[in-house]
Amino acid sequence: MVDHGRISLKGVNVFYGKNQVLKDISLNIPAHSITVIIGPSGCGKTTLLKCFNRLLDEVEEARVEGEILFDGQNIYAPEVDVTQVRKRMGLLSQKPQVLPMSIYENVAFGPRIHGLQNKKKIDHVVEKYLRLAGLWDEVKARLSEPASRLSIGQQQRLCLARGLAVEPEILLCDEPTSALDPQSSRNVEAQLLRLKENYTIVLVTHILRQARRLADYVAFLYLGELIEFGPASEVLTSPQDPRTRAYITGEIS
């Protein structure tokens, strides 16, 4: 048995009230690679991402059916501790959301709430992940400043460092460069490409060129349905479904 899907979705339906936004999604997301979810806006990309770390739990009218298996365990099983699920998946959102505290504390926040207290160890963790996110040299002299003083691009890399500091296995990225300038976008993309060796990355984007630059696998969502999934080279260059082709050639957006 080849179990290379770290996350597998089996018949996932999501409803907002009576409105079905995801329809019977089944998908295996391979480990240590970048899976890019593309599709026109409103197709359910972000919702799909929020299923993975159960952020949909916070949306009162949202209901999830089906199974999402993470290393073989259904994360929607009743006995699952949702904070543990989330700890194993880092999130990078559209706009960087720095916590209202210092640069240092932003990175230390995750490890602290999960029980790390030793000052030296926290120092070490903060430096390690700021380096991993490619931000250390820019901020090492001003770690105690409020994180909100960083530029927006730096904030996004801080969010990356903060997410990595809880030592997740998966990184969920929701259009992580949409608020950034081209230079900062390239910077974040470069970090993601470096990180895929050790992490499984799921990235939502509406920028096809970004998908081309980053994707190992591509999933195309349209009106809540998974239309096509496969290696990037296949889906992006010779799509099987006419709807995928239409999206990639820019006929639907």
Place this chain on the structure above:
Amino acid sequence: MKKEGLAARVSGLSAFFPVVLVSAIFLAIFLKALPLLSLKSWSHLIFSSAWQPQKGEFGLWPFIIGTLSVTAVAFLLALPVSLFTALYLAEYAPNRARKMFLPAIDLLAGLPSVIYGMWGMLMVVPLVSKYLAPLFGTSSSGYCLLTAGVVLAVMIMPTIIHVSVEVLGSVPVSLKEAALALGATRFEVVRYVILKKARPGLLAACILGLARAFGETIAVLMVVGNVPEIPRSLFSPAYPIPALLANNYGEMLSIPGYESALNLAALILLLLVIIFSLLARLYLSRLIRRSV
């Protein structure tokens, strides 16, 4: 271009209006208070506890302490309840509950204060005199500092709650999600992220509540006892400045110096409110500057 100039000038003048009005009120009260100030020193009038208008003794200290203590008791009672209610409504309550509670709370904010006064006399006064005071081994008529504090607390809570709910609601959902995504529990998100982000706004909510508490007159006057002494305990009567003014202004003004003394009391009340709101504003702006 010309029209714009006119609009700017008109709105500029209107902006001046409140400033002029406040200054005029201040000046009128100050001029009325002046005769007494020429007879006795500021410090004597403020710090003396002797209030015997017939004998020409106008010590305002009991009233100042009355004002401060009623406000403090009300604020200390209202603050925790309001903040927890607001937190519940903003962070934990299902949408349906929120939609039911908020209008009800707004309704409470709009009730005439005399209704609160009557509620205090009907319910809180007996409760305090029959049950609470004996529980603490003392006796009380029920018309006391504690009763006034409770009534006033209930009156300022809707304001604090409403503003706090709005403030908490303005914390971006994606910020909460960012913290949750790190594996934080709901409580940790509230404790370390939401409360921190919302702190300046919550403080502003408290200032609004406090400002209302300082000036509230009728409801307090109905239950506070109105005895011009410094209250010895929560169960003693007090006499805050607004009650003093409402009870006496316009009557017995034939007593020499009396009107002047009441005006001085009004002036002190104004100064107290202004000093408090200035301090609060100062603190608020520092808080905002630091969090930027």
